Amino acid sequence: FMTEGCCLAPSGILAEATSTSMATVTLAGIDSTLSYLIIYGEATDTIDWDTLSIMADSLVILDSLLPCTSYLIFAQAECGDQEITSTDTIDLLTLGCGTCLDSVYCPLTVNAVGDEWIERVVLNTIDVTSGYNDGYGDLTGNATQLKQGNSYQISITPGFLDDTLPEYYYGWIDYNQNGIFDLEGEQVFASDTATAAEIFRASLTIPQQAPLGLTRLRVLMLFDPVDDTVSGCNTVLDLGEAEDFCVEIIIDSLLCPKPENLDTMDYQGTSTNIVWERVDSAIAYIIRHRKVGDEEWMEAVDTAIVFPLMELEECSMYEVQVQAVCQRDTSGYTESFVFSTFCSTSASDLTLDMSLQMFPNPFSDAITLQVDALSSQQAQVILYQIDGRILHQKSIDIREGEQSFTLHNLGYLPQGMYLLGIQSNRGSTVRKILKN
Incomplete structure (x- = not known):
């Protein structure tokens, strides 16, 4: 045994998120005569970390954390000038990511012996080759977005220790986001018979009214299951494997x-x-x-x-x-x-910082505007009936200096008097022009 007084780090450290902004840290093997430092920070930030000094206490509360954020945490004993030792660094993910990651999902009874497993799963942007996972793989770090009312193909590639075996395949999505796959319609695919195909493929359709948010997909591969016991929660895995993924149900903007x-x-x-x-x-x-x-x-x-x-x-x-x-x-x-909008006679006196000529007058099929501008600006060229109704409208980008713009295909207009205007934020002008 070892007497107290040595400056040793705690023998163990655990952390658990309790809300979107709080977590508890539990220390094991602490010395009642020492104080300790809890050091933590965002996993993506290796510089700006926080340090919490505590007296010997096995339970510590961290607050003011960010929701759905990964943190790294470790502990040290405060030892003055003595050599410092630290615990292992552990990961913590705060709540607020959605049901898939926040909820504790129903477990499966796993007695797998490793003869067969799910080698690869492909669904939309998920493409994960995981190999053997001792009967169950928590792959919720992989996610994809699925749109309400849309159909998707999922493919599952089996892996075998020795010979290829015929397998059954099942899948569930926790649409009502309650941590269990109990809602009618949550089983999204199931094979009617065992298949020894190299790749199993199925189609799944997201209901139009499926709740939005991040939830869980569970896929299951079984050899010779008992039909009455195959479910997303209660199935015993003796020969086969299950894997969990995250899917985010989103609106189809189309x-x-x-x-x-x-x-x-x-x-x-x-x-x-x-x-x-x-x-x-x-x-x-x-x-x-x-x-x-x-x-x-x-x-x-x-x-x-x-x-x-x-x-x-x-x-x-x-x-x-x-x-x-x-x-x-x-x-x-x-x-x-x-x-x-139409420019009345009084409004036509507004001054543009440009000179304007239009020709020919009278015109037959086209009108050309010769513009000499003092500055660049956006404008509208508008051809009106004499009563102010717009017949033709064109946006133009005017540069500083001289340039010309042409309105084409006006031959359909009947003979008579028209108004041709040019407008910008700086003002406008309207001229009469005759169609022959």
Whole structure:
């Protein structure tokens, strides 16, 4: 035996996460006359670690930890100038990662003798070759995302000590995330007969209403099972192997796509209707608009595919975006649809920092704009009917100096007077032009 007074590290150290931010550390073989240091830090950070000084106490609480984070922990005795020894460094994963990692799952009774095992599993982005795991492999460090309503193929490659044997294959996903595979429908595949194939393949479909989040997949390979006892929790593994993985159930964004083909309808100069194509799965739409260059959006919600924008400022450029709202998800916003409001006679006096010429006047099929700008800017070239309705609109990037832009394919327009305008955030101008 050894008397007290030696400066030795604890003989053992264990850690257990108790919440998303707390854990307990248990020390074994401590000396009641010594104090100890608990040293811990994030596994990815080898510099900024914390040190906790304690008197001889076998149970220590760590707090202010980050959720779902891996920590490394070890302990030392405080010995002044004496030589310091440390415990082994242990791993700790705090809670908050999801059911797959946070929950204690139902165990299997394993009596495997090592004649056969699961050699490899492939499912979506999971591709793990694990070899023999003494009858059970905890491979939850491997995960993949599976989308609601989508189907996936899983392949399992068996491994054998000697001869190839016919095997049965089963799989479960803990959809209700309760730590056991007891819900009807949680068995996602099962082989009807034993197969000696080099690779077993099956298809599994994620239910459209499956709860979102990280949960567990369990796969099982058995030789000659008793049918009534094959389950994800209670099966006895004498000949075969089981492996656990994590799968994250996510929303399929394609089930709630963005609206398409935004346009204006019934344009009235300073008011218009915004229209778009219906999204079949949408129950409503969020419409937002603002003047180009403004920071704040004005938002509205509607169930129709036509939305009126009223009392807009004249001679201004606006952008509109629309988002679909579906039963379980929302789409992203569309790209901005940009349009311009009509410039009245008084507004046409706004000065652009450019000179503008347009020709020919009268025109027949095309109009060319000659621009001499003092600075670079984005602008809109707009052809109006004489009553202010937009007929043609084109976005242009104006550079400093002289350049030209052409509107083509205007021969379809009837003879008469039109208005041709150019607008930017710096101002606008409108000129009359004749079609012959």
